[in-house]
Amino acid sequence: MLSPLRRFGSWPVLVALATLALLAAAAHAFGQTPGAVGARQSFALLSGAAFGLVLQRGRFCFLCNLRDLTRAGDPRGVLAILVALAIGAVGYAAVFGAWVPNPFGGRLPPTAHVGPVSPALAVAAFAFGVGMALSGSCLSAHLYRLGEGSPTSPFALVGAVAGFVIGFQTWNPIYLATVAEAPVVWLPSVFGYPLWLALTLGLLALLAALALARARAGAADPRAPLTLRSAARAVLVERWPFLPTGLLVGAIGTLAYLRVAPLGVTAELGSAARTAAGAAGLLPSTLFGLDGLRGCATVVKETLLSENGLFVLGLVAASFTAALVSGRFAPARPTRGQVLRGLAGGALMGWGAMTALGCTVGVLLSGIQAGALSGWVFLVFVTLGALAHDAAAARLPTRAAA
Amino acid sequence: MKAIAGVLGAVLAAGLTAGAGAAENGALVTADWVADNLKNPKVKVFEVSVDPGVYERGHVPGATNIRWHTELVDPVKRDIASRENLQKLLSTAGVDKDTTIVLYGDNNNWFAAWGAWVLEAYGLGDRVKLLDGGRKVWEAKGLPLDTATPESAKGSIEIGELNTKVRARLGDVLKVAEGDQSSTLLDIRSPDEFSGKIFAPEGSKELAVRAGHVPNAKNVPWSKAVNADGTIKSKDELKKIYADAGVDGSKPVIVYCRIGERSSHTWFVLAKVLGYDVKNYDGSWTEYGNAVGVPVANLTGTVWQGK
Numbered sequence: 001m002l003s004p005l006r007r008f009g010s011w012p013v014l015v016a017l018a019t020l021a022l023l024a025a026a027a028h029a030f031g032q033t034p035g036a037v038g039a040r041q042s043f044a045l046l047s048g049a050a051f052g053l054v055l056q057r058g059r060f061c062f063l064c065n066l067r068d069l070t071r072a073g074d075p076r077g078v079l080a081i082l083v084a085l086a087i088g089a090v091g092y093a094a095v096f097g098a099w100v101p102n103p104f105g106g107r108l109p110p111t112a113h114v115g116p117v118s119p120a121l122a123v124a125a126f127a128f129g130v131g132m133a134l135s136g137s138c139l140s141a142h143l144y145r146l147g148e149g150s151p152t153s154p155f156a157l158v159g160a161v162a163g164f165v166i167g168f169q170t171w172n173p174i175y176l177a178t179v180a181e182a183p184v185v186w187l188p189s190v191f192g193y194p195l196w197l198a199l200t201l202g203l204l205a206l207l208a209a210l211a212l213a214r215a216r217a218g219a220a221d222p223r224a225p226l227t228l229r230s231a232a233r234a235v236l237v238e239r240w241p242f243l244p245t246g247l248l249v250g251a252i253g254t255l256a257y258l259r260v261a262p263l264g265v266t267a268e269l270g271s272a273a274r275t276a277a278g279a280a281g282l283l284p285s286t287l288f289g290l291d292g293l294r295g296c297a298t299v300v301k302e303t304l305l306s307e308n309g310l311f312v313l314g315l316v317a318a319s320f321t322a323a324l325v326s327g328r329f330a331p332a333r334p335t336r337g338q339v340l341r342g343l344a345g346g347a348l349m350g351w352g353a354m355t356a357l358g359c360t361v362g363v364l365l366s367g368i369q370a371g372a373l374s375g376w377v378f379l380v381f382v383t384l385g386a387l388a389h390d391a392a393a394a395r396l397p398t399r400a401a402a
Numbered sequence: 403m404k405a406i407a408g409v410l411g412a413v414l415a416a417g418l419t420a421g422a423g424a425a426e427n428g429a430l431v432t433a434d435w436v437a438d439n440l441k442n443p444k445v446k447v448f449e450v451s452v453d454p455g456v457y458e459r460g461h462v463p464g465a466t467n468i469r470w471h472t473e474l475v476d477p478v479k480r481d482i483a484s485r486e487n488l489q490k491l492l493s494t495a496g497v498d499k500d501t502t503i504v505l506y507g508d509n510n511n512w513f514a515a516w517g518a519w520v521l522e523a524y525g526l527g528d529r530v531k532l533l534d535g536g537r538k539v540w541e542a543k544g545l546p547l548d549t550a551t552p553e554s555a556k557g558s559i560e561i562g563e564l565n566t567k568v569r570a571r572l573g574d575v576l577k578v579a580e581g582d583q584s585s586t587l588l589d590i591r592s593p594d595e596f597s598g599k600i601f602a603p604e605g606s607k608e609l610a611v612r613a614g615h616v617p618n619a620k621n622v623p624w625s626k627a628v629n630a631d632g633t634i635k636s637k638d639e640l641k642k643i644y645a646d647a648g649v650d651g652s653k654p655v656i657v658y659c660r661i662g663e664r665s666s667h668t669w670f671v672l673a674k675v676l677g678y679d680v681k682n683y684d685g686s687w688t689e690y691g692n693a694v695g696v697p698v699a700n701l702t703g704t705v706w707q708g709k
Contacts (some may be wrong), residue, residue: 036460036541098550099458111455258549259459300605 003029012324015371019321023314034163034228040057040260044307047049047256048314051263052144054252054321055268058085058245059234059324061141062360063132066386073216076242081210081365082204084253087204088369089200091254093193096371104190108294115357117376118182120174125378128352128359129385133393135159135345136358139353140265143312144347145398155342156349157269163350164273164298168283174355175288184294185373237326253369253385260307262370264362265315266353270298273350295357429518429674430534430634436504437545440464446501450517451508451537460547462506462533462540466495468549468664470513474520482520482564482684489561496554505633506533506540510625510632513573515666518674519682523569525562532670568673570681572696573691578656579617579697585654587619588647590668591687594661595660596621598700601691602660610691614700616658620647624664627671640676651678659692667681 004198022046031040054060058080065077091100092112100109108114115121132138135156137145142153142160144226188196196297277283291299305313323329353359356378358366364382367375440463449457457467468474473491474483483491486554505523507514511532521530533540541547578587580606583615594600597613615621626643629635635643641650649655655678659665662684673680683690690696 036537095549095563101551101553110458261455 005053012283012327012329014320016324019317019324022370023317023321024281025215028367030130032278039306041310043259044256044310045314047252047260048311049163049318050314051249051252051256051311052147052315053322054240054248055091055144055315056147056322056328057138058240058242058248060245060249061136061144062138062382063136063141063386064370066383067390069211069214070387070390073214075211075215076209079208080165080246080249083243084365085247085368086201086204087247087250088365089197089204089250089252089371092257092369093197094256095254096188096193103186105195108184108186108189109370110263110354111294112186112257112370112372113264113295113358113362113375114184114186114370114372115293115363115367116179116182116184117373118178119344119361120178120182121356121374121377122381123322124352124355125363125381126385126388127348128356128378129382129387130389131163131345131348131352131385132360132382133345133386134208134348135342135388139269140315140359141348143265143315144319145149145253146321147316147321148346149329151332151334152342154337155334156346159346159348160266160350160353161273161276161346162343163326163352164270164354165282166347167276167351167354168277168287170351171290171355172286172288175290187371187373200368200371201225203242214341249365250369253365256311257366257370260311262294262362263368264358264366265312266359266362267296267298268306268312269350270354271297271300271306271308273354274298277299293357296353296359296362298354414570425485429531429670431504431531432534433540433543434554436462436533436540444498444501444506445637446495446497447502447504447506447533448495448514448517449507449537450505452513453508455667456508456537456619458549458551460549463546463548464507464552465548466554468505468517470516474513474517477589480685482523482569485524485561485564488520488524489559490549492559492561493557494554497557497559499558501529501557501559501637503515503530505530506536508537510538510628510667511536511593512663515670516663519666520670521644522568522673523564525565527568527674530542532674535632542631568669568681570658570683572683572685572693574681575616575656575658575683575685575690576696578619581618583653585656586588586649587616588644588649588655588657588668588672589615589621589659590624590657591621591664592623593621595687596701598702598704601704602687606660608661608688610660610687612691612698612700613702614691614698615687616690617699619658619699620649622647622649622668624659624666624667627668634675635670640671644672644676649678651676654679654681656681656683658686660687664687 013240027042027045029047030038031036060080062081065081068074068077096109136152137156139160141157145153149345191199256263274283292298320329349359356363360382363378364375367378447462448468449461449465450470451457457599457601468491476482476484503526505514505517507593514532514536518530518532521527546640562609575587578585589596592603596615601609601613627640644650655672657665657668657672657680662682665682665686669680669682672678
C-alpha cells in the first residue's frame with residue numbers, strides 16, 4: 001500500500017478533499033443564517049462529520065466490536081464502547097448539573113433519551129441484535145459503511161425503512177399492551193448524581209474487566225519511531241486505538257447533547273419512513289402516545305433535512321472521506337446473499353429501532369450516558385440477540401458467515 | 403458567555419439609577435433594554451417556550467424557565483394555573499412585591515403572551531412586560547445566551563385572587579353569537595380555520611367536532627400584528643389593521659383561537675399595547691366547537707372531515 005503522503009495528489013485524496021471542502025462550505029453557509037437556527041444546523045452537520053470520522057477511523061461498530069471479542073478475543077472495540085459510555089456519562093452529568101440542578105424534582109432532563117422500560121423494549125432490542133448480526137452491522141455502522149462503499153449497507157437501510165413501516169403498523173397494540181404504563185426510569189432521580197455516576201462508572205469498569213479477562217494475547221504492538229510518515233499513517237490509515245476513539249465518541253455525544261440533541265441516527269430515517277408510509281396510506285391514522293415519548297423521534301417531515309438529517313449526512317460524507325484516504329473505500333457488486341441478509345437484517349433493525357425508539361446509538365449510547373435504565377436494558381438484549389444469532393449461525397455450517 | 407454578560411451588566415448597571423420601570427413605560431420592552439437590565443435586581447426574566455430543550459441550550463442570562471403546559475395551566479382539569487401553584491412558581495424564582503416581570507419565548511412569544519395574560523388575570527398586569535420579538539429577536543441580535551439554571555432566594559410576591567376582567571367564558575361568547583352587540587368578538591385563527599375549510603392547523607391534536615367560527619366574529623389572524631423580524635407593529639399600524647376589521651376599541655372585545663394561546667398574543671396587542679378593553683376566551687374553539695346546541699357559522703360546510 002502506498003504511504004498516505006505518497007498518495008497525496010491521487011484521485012481518492014482529491015475526492016476526499018473536495019468532499020471536505022463541500023462539508024466546510026455547507027457548514028459555513030448554514031452558519032450565516034441569523035439567529036440560533038443556522039448555528040444549530042451548522043453544528044449538527046459538523047458534529048455528524050466528526051462522529052462519522054471517528055466511527056470510520058476507530059471502526060466503532062457495535063457488532064464487529066462484540067464479535068472481535070467473542071470470536072477473536074480482541075477486547076479493543078468493546079473497550080472503546082465502554083470508554084465512550086463512561087466519558088459520555090461524565091459529560092452528561094456536567095450538563096445535567098447546570099440544566100437540572102435538582103434531579104429529584106420530578107422532571108426529566110430536556111430531550112435526553114430516557115425511554116419507557118417495557119417488555120417491548122427488550123423484545124425490540126433483541127430483534128435489533130439479531131438483525132445487526134444477520135446484516136453484519138448496526139444501523140450507525142451501516143451508515144458509515146455506506147461511506148466505505150459497502151455492498152450490504154444500502155440494502156440494510158432500505159430494509160430498515162420497511163422495518164420502520166412494519167413498526168408503525170404494530171405500534172398501537174404494543175403501546176397499549178406494554179408501553180403506555182411502563183415506568184420511565186431516570187437513574188439520577190433514584191440515586192442522585194454522585195451515586196448514579198459512581199455506579200455507572202463502576203459497572204462499566206466491571207464490564208471492561210470481563211472483556212479483558214476474555215482477551216487472548218495478540219501480536220505485540222511494535223512501536224515504530226514517530227516520524228511524519230508514521231504519524232500520518234497512524235492518523236490517516238491505521239485503525240485508531242480504543243482509548244482516543246472512545247474518548248472522542250463520549251465527547252461528541254456530550255457536545256451534541258449540549259448544543260443540539262442527544263446522538264441518534266434513526267430519527268431522520270424513521271421520519272422518512274413515516275412520511276412515505278403516510279403518503280402511501282400505510283400508516284395507522286393515529287400512533288398512540290408516540291410523539292410524547294423520549295428517544296429518536298420520528299415526526300412527519302416538514303423540512304427536507306432536519307437537524308438529524310444534517311447530522312447523518314455529515315456522518316456519511318466524513319466517513320466516505322476517511323475511507324478514501326485510508327484506502328478502505330472499496331465498493332463491490334453485492335452478492336445475492338448480501339442483498340437478502342441486508343434486507344432481512346435491516347427490516348429487523350428497523351422494526352426494533354422503531355419499537356425501542358432508537359438504536360445502538362440513540363437508546364444504548366445516548367441512553368446510558370443520560371442515566372436511562374432503558375439504555376442498559378437495550379444493551380443487555382441487543383447483545384443477547386446478536387449472540388443468539390451467531391450461536392444459531394454456527395450450527396448451520398452451510399451458510400456463509402455474515 | 404457569562405463573563406460577557408457580567409461585564410455588560412456591570413457597565414450598564416452603573417448607568418442605571420432610576421430603577422427598572424423608568425426606562426420603559428409600555429408593556430413591551432426591547433431586547434436591548436432587557437440586555438441592559440440583566441443585573442438589575444428589580445427585573446426578573448422568564449422564558450416561556452413551547453419546544454423542549456430550547457431554554458436549557460441557551461437562554462437570556464439569569465432567565466427562569468416556565469413550562470407552560472404544566473405550570474401556566476392546571477395539569478389535571480382544563481383551567482389556568484391555580485393561585486397556589488403560580489404563587490409558588492414566582493416566589494421560588496425570586497419575584498418580590500416590586501419586581502418587574504419580563505416574559506419571552508419561542509414561536510413569536512405565543513406562550514409568553516399566554517403567561518402575560520395569566521399573570522394579568524391574577525392582578526400582576528402592570529409589572530408584566532413582554533420582550534418584543536421574543537427569542538427570535540434576541541438571537542438575531544446575537545445577544546448573549548447562558549445554559550446555567552439560576553437559583554434565587556424566595557421572593558416576597560403575593561398574588562391576588564383570580565379576577566375575571568380579562569377572561570371570557572362560553573356564556574359571554576354565546577351572547578355575542580346570539581346577537582348581543584355590546585361587545586365585539588374577534589377570531590384570530592387563520593382564514594382557513596375561520597371559514598371551516600380545516601378544523602385546526604396541521605399537527606394539532608386537540609380538535610373540535612364542528613368546523614367554522616362563532617357567528618358574528620370578525621377575523622384578523624394574530625400574525626397580522628407582527629413584523630417580519632418578530633417584533634410587534636407600531637401602534638398606528640395596529641390601530642388601522644384592527645379598525646379595518648371593525649375592532650376600534652369603542653366596545654369591549656373578546657378574542658379567541660383554538661386553545662386560547664395564540665389569542666393571548668392578540669389580547670396582549672389590543673389590551674396592553676393599544677389599551678383596549680379585551681377579554682381572552684381561553685376555552686376558544688376547542689370548547690365552543692365541541693359545545694352542543696350552540697350556533698356555528700361554517701362557511702365551507704365541512705362536516706366530519708368531509709362535505
